[in-house]
Structures are given as C-alpha cells and as structure tokens.
Amino acid sequence: METEAVKAIAAGLAIGLGAIGPAIGEGIIASKAMEAIGRNPEVSSKITPLMFVTMAITESTGIYALVITLIILFG
C-alpha cells in the first residue's frame, strides 16, 4: 500500500476508535447532570459549570486521539 493510503486509514481508525470512550463518558455526565437538575432545579446554576468542566476533562482522551490523528495527517 502507498504511504498516503496507510496514513488515511490510520488517521480514520485513530479518531474513530478514540471517540467511542469520551462519547459514552460525556453522555453519562450529561444524563446525570440532567437528572440532578430535574430533581433539584434550584442548583442548576451550580451544576451547569461543573458539568462543562467535567465534560472538558472527559473529552481530553478524545482530544489525545485527535492530536495523534492530526499529527498523522499533517505532521
């Protein structure tokens, strides 16, 4: 196979597989946050920023995969 073709396949696999975990994690965070807000709507202003921060942290594993993908493609 040509190098370009292998690079394209590798990049696709890296980001595709790497996106699974964070997606599930963020879904869990969002559902739990919604549950908590639904149960106790007064604290929604406290929960929302916390939700964003934890989401950003969960997202980081996906971002690692993305960085690897970008390095494969453009590095």
Place this chain on the structure above:
Amino acid sequence: MPATNKYMELNISIAPDILFYIRSFPVTNSLIWSLAISGFLIAITFVIRFSLKTVPGKLQNITEIIIEESFSFVRSVIGSEEKAKKVFPLFCTLFLFILTANVFTFIPGQAALSLRGGNGPLPVFRAAMADYGMVLVLTMISVLTVQIVAIAVHGPFGYLGKFFNFQSPLKFFLGLMDIVGELAKVLSLSFRLFGNIFAGEVLGMVMLFLIPFIVPLPFMFLGVLTAVVQAFVFATLTLVFITLASEIEEDELVEQASM
C-alpha cells in the same frame, strides 16, 4: 498532505509559520499574536490602574466583577483566604491570558492579513494556543508551581517520601505510579488545551472550505464555547493540583499527632 490542486488548498500545519528572522531568532505568527495579547492585557491593566475611581466607570466595573468573582471562586476551591491570596495571581493570569488569546481569534478580518512567503501566503496571526510550544511553556509553569508548593508544604523529605515509600511492596509500587502520574500531568494538561484549540481551528477551516456560508456558524459558536471552557479548565486544574499539593493528608496528621 500535499495539495493536489492549486485551487483546492487547505493551509494546515501543526508547527507555526516562521514569518521572518531577527538575527537567528525565528519570529513565528503565533509569537506575534501572543505578544499582541500580552500588550493588550498590560495596556488594559495600566489604563485601569491610573484611572481608578471610587465611582467606577464601565471598564473598571467589568474588571472588578471579573476579579471579585474569580477570587471568590479560588477561595471556595482552596478553602482559605490566606492561601487564595497567594494562588490567585497565577490562576487569574493563566485564565485571562488563555481566554483573551482564544477569544480574540474570533475577531473577523485578521485571518485575511498575510505575508508573501516562498510556498504561498503566510498568515500574520495564528491562535497562540494552537502552537504547542506556547502551551507547553504554560503547562510547565503550572506543573512546576505544583511541585514547588508540594515541596514547601511537605518539606523535601516528605515530598520524596511520597514517591519512594519502602513500607510495603504495594506502597513502593504506588509511589512509582505517582511519579508517572506527575509526568502525565504535563502531557494531559498541554494536550487538552492544544488539541481543543488546534482542532477548533482545523474544523473551522475545513467547514469554511467545504461550504463557505451559514454552515460554519454553529461550529464557530462551538469554538467560542470551547475557547472559554478550556481557558477555565486549564486555570481550574492548575488550582486543583495546587490545592491537592498544599493539603496535608490525614495519615500525615496522624503521624504528627502520634510523634
């Protein structure tokens, strides 16, 4: 990736473009951008410093709100007023610098500024946090501060004792894992910020390239959200690491009490 067609060209590079040299020192577009951001922040600081009034104007009001809110946030995380006063300058500087550097990339028109280079146009501005060198320096500042705080609180021997614990094989192994954990902080903090901002830039560029109208807008909004949240996350994680490093653990307290 080499461009196949002259008209289908996406100008994406992980390393920032070098615009010109001062002697042998390469001046990159992200360096110019970060200097502009620093200059802007310093100018704002001086303007406010020399026009302080008891009845604040708009600018002073906004600044006071930002400072007060972030100070009360730092105090609520770290738990004491005295510690908060020590950590607050670092936290606020990191937050404001990353925030302005990220958000100002959304000012329209600046992407059109470019210099003529050897292989096509070189953009004059580039998001400072999309340059890994810049992000790594910020990360090193924050991680080194955490280590210094840990040494100052636990003392040099207490600090080393956390990593080299000979009480049992399990504790020894866990101590070694702590070393890996400290090193991983550098990677995770820097990759998170760099990846988010760089990916945002690439995503925006690709969407503009595919469909130039309307469709890139939601991605832009997502980019603004990411810019604010990532600045907050970086500063907050630094703060949390410092808080964890400055806390005296329970078994240490028990040891001190039993001694």
